[in-house]
Amino acid sequence: MKTAVILFAHGSRDPLWRKPMEAVAQRLAARSPGTPVRCAYLELTEPDLPTAASELAGLGLRQVSVVPMFLGAGRHVREDLPQIVADLRAAHPGIDWQLQRPVGEDERLLDLLAELATPAIP
Amino acid sequence: MKTAVILFAHGSRDPLWRKPMEAVAQRLAARSPGTPVRCAYLELTEPDLPTAASELAGLGLRQVSVVPMFLGAGRHVREDLPQIVADLRAAHPGIDWQLQRPVGEDERLLDLLAELATPAIP
Numbered sequence: 001m002k003t004a005v006i007l008f009a010h011g012s013r014d015p016l017w018r019k020p021m022e023a024v025a026q027r028l029a030a031r032s033p034g035t036p037v038r039c040a041y042l043e044l045t046e047p048d049l050p051t052a053a054s055e056l057a058g059l060g061l062r063q064v065s066v067v068p069m070f071l072g073a074g075r076h077v078r079e080d081l082p083q084i085v086a087d088l089r090a091a092h093p094g095i096d097w098q099l100q101r102p103v104g105e106d107e108r109l110l111d112l113l114a115e116l117a118t119p120a121i122p
Numbered sequence: 123m124k125t126a127v128i129l130f131a132h133g134s135r136d137p138l139w140r141k142p143m144e145a146v147a148q149r150l151a152a153r154s155p156g157t158p159v160r161c162a163y164l165e166l167t168e169p170d171l172p173t174a175a176s177e178l179a180g181l182g183l184r185q186v187s188v189v190p191m192f193l194g195a196g197r198h199v200r201e202d203l204p205q206i207v208a209d210l211r212a213a214h215p216g217i218d219w220q221l222q223r224p225v226g227e228d229e230r231l232l233d234l235l236a237e238l239a240t241p242a243i244p
Binding site for chain 1: 127129131135136138140142145149154159187191194195197200225231235236240241
């Protein structure tokens with residue numbers, strides 16, 4: 001069963017803001033060429049999550065992994081996002097929507113951030 | 123010359139939001155025990171950057187590295203933050219304030235995010 005991925009981020013008025021999300025999507029596609037991947041945004045940047053989800057649903061996929069691209073998890077991740085995913089499950093019941101934990105909870109990411117922030121000459 | 127680090131993030135009304143930033147600060151302190159490290163926030167979470175900066179300035183430091191803990195860089199990172207750092211340079215001219223690039227521009231971070239988002243069974 002093929003799994004698609006949606007990288008879900010906050011969004012911004014600034015058109016450059018989305019660049020890292022798109023860079024991650026490109027890298028994911030390079031790592032895993034058979035995996036459809038889309039970016040989607042909570043606000044201010046398009047597409048939103050329902051739009052990206054409908055597009056993937058049109059491809060006949062059975063499983064979609066939604067990855068919250070958030071370092072800190074506040075209301076957006078812990079309240080807004082579960083509600084949006086609940087709505088997706090109701091709108092597309094034939095698809096298994098898998099809501100992942102936010103990237104900022106991953107130990108490897110925390111380690112790498114600490115490494116990046118460590119001064120070269122402390 | 124000892125360098126201190128300020129991990130600068132957006133902030134949130136949600137008290138749990140800051141947990142990853144504090145986790146990164148703890149890991150940095152463990153990696154580099156001689157490096158003073160503080161978290162600071164643009165809005166909604168305390169302390170703000172001038173407050174954290176004044177605290178470090180009181181320690182007699184000569185160099186402070188400000189690391190933007192942002193995946194996407196929009197107005198907050200490209201306009202607000204340089205202005206705050208310019209104000210810090212004016213307020214504390216004896217300190218070398220080094221504004222780093224946002225973590226979301228680091229190639230290793232983008233690679234790791236792609237790895238984390240890749241489905242186990244694509």
